[in-house]
Amino acid sequence: MIGRLNHVAIAVPDLEAAADQYRNALGAKVGAPQDEPDHGVTVIFIELPNTKIELLYPMGEDSPINGFLAKNPTGGIHHVCYEVDDILAARDHLKEQGARVLGSGEPKIGAHGKPVLFLHPKDFNGCLVELEEV
Numbered sequence: 125m126i127g128r129l130n131h132v133a134i135a136v137p138d139l140e141a142a143a144d145q146y147r148n149a150l151g152a153k154v155g156a157p158q159d160e161p162d163h164g165v166t167v168i169f170i171e172l173p174n175t176k177i178e179l180l181y182p183m184g185e186d187s188p189i190n191g192f193l194a195k196n197p198t199g200g201i202h203h204v205c206y207e208v209d210d211i212l213a214a215r216d217h218l219k220e221q222g223a224r225v226l227g228s229g230e231p232k233i234g235a236h237g238k239p240v241l242f243l244h245p246k247d248f249n250g251c252l253v254e255l256e257e258v
């Protein structure tokens with residue numbers, strides 16, 4: 125059911141420093157910061173030949189990234205995002221398999237303007253999973 129790895133998201137305590145490191149030390153193609161108020165994050169996408177890295181930084185007091193950075197002050201891998209053809213079919217199948225969908229269970233529009241859902245990390249070996257319809 126899942127397709128390509130769309131991105132790996134890394135929560136960072138300093139967005140500018142992380143972007144500079146990917147640009148200068150790692151020599152990657154780094155995009156511009158984008159605010160995602162619906163998700164409480166500011167993101168920067170880094171284009172790699174085979175996938176993307178999403179740098180995540182909290183936006184606002186209620187950002188879900190604040191708690192993550194409190195537990196992981198130097199930053200850390202926050203989630204992986206897999207592509208699916210049909211997000212509602214994927215959600216329904218996963219619910220049948222016993223996986224918990226976070227939030228209302230309805231897809232939200234993600235950073236690429238496409239519908240996304242998140243799956244409970246406790247149901248996936250401690251890894252928060254994002255699904256994105258492509």
Ligand code: CO
Pocket residue numbers: 131133178203205254
């Ligand atoms: Co993501």
